[in-house]
Amino acid sequence: MIPDLGRATADMLARMTNSGWRVGTVDAVDAATGTLTLLLGEEPVSGVTWNASGYSPVVGDLVNVIWDRSSGLLVTGTNSAVLVKEVQDVTVVVPSSGWVRYNETRAPGGGAGAGWRNFGFSPSPGTDPLEVVQGPQPQSGDTDDPSYVPELTSWAYVMGYTINIPAGATNARLLLRSTRPALFDWQEGTQQSLVSPFVRGHNYTTAPPFEVEPTWSATYDQWRPVAVTPGESTTSPLPAAWSSALLSGALKGLGFYSASESDVANFEVQLLLTYTPPAGPNA
8 A cells, every 4th residue: 555645755754753843724633543644744644642731633723743663643632722620629618608606604514504695706708717606614803712613605607608509510518627726825724635517507597686596507507527636637528418508598607616624625617608610712
C-alpha cells in the first residue's frame, strides 16, 4: 500500500530530524483507533496519535505537532479554546440570618434552673463563624467565700440560614465546619479534651419566645458531627435527611445546645454549601 503524500512527507521528515515541525488542524477524529487526521499545509495526514495532553481532540482544533524518529508524528496539545474542562465542585459559606442566643442558669449537679431568657445577643447576618458556648459552664463570682460554688449557665443558639443554590447546579449538599479555639489558662480543667457540637434542627421562621427553652425539631434532633480537640477544626457532611430538609425548606435552621456537663466546650461553627455548578459553554 502506497502511503498518501502527506504521510510520506511526514515520515521522511521524522527520519531526518528530531526537531519540532508545525501547527496543524484536526480534520477528523477516529475514536476507534485513537488517531487523528490532520491538515498540515495542504495535505491531510492520517493515523496521527496524541498523548495525554489534557484535552479531547475536536475537529477544527489547532494542535501542536512534533515528530520522533521512532514514533513519527505526535500531537502534544492544542492552541484552541476548545478544551474539555472538568466541572469542579464549589463550596461556599451559608450566611446566617442572625437570630438569638439564650441562657439558663442553674445550680451545679443538675439543680433546678432559674428560667430561660434572651441574653440580648443577636449575631450579625453574614458568613463569619458563630461562636458557640456549649454545655453548662461555671460562672465567676465576686466573693472570697472558700465554700462558694459557682452557678452553671447553659447557652442555646437558634440560627436561621439563607441558602441560595445557582440555577442549574446539581449535587447540592450541606456540611458543618467545627473549630475549637485553643483554651485559655482559666479554661484548663473545665472542658473535655474531645467534644462534638450538639446540633439540633428547628422550624422557627422568627426568633422563638424568650422565656422558654427553644423547641427543637422532633425529626431532626441531636446530631453530633466528628469530635474535635482544642485547636482542631473539622468539616462533617450533614446527614442526608438533614441536608435535604434544609435545602427544601422543610427544616428552617440549626440550633446548638446541650445540658450535659460532659459536653462543655467552646466552638466556632459555619454551615457550608457545596454543589456542582452547571457546565460552561466550553465544557
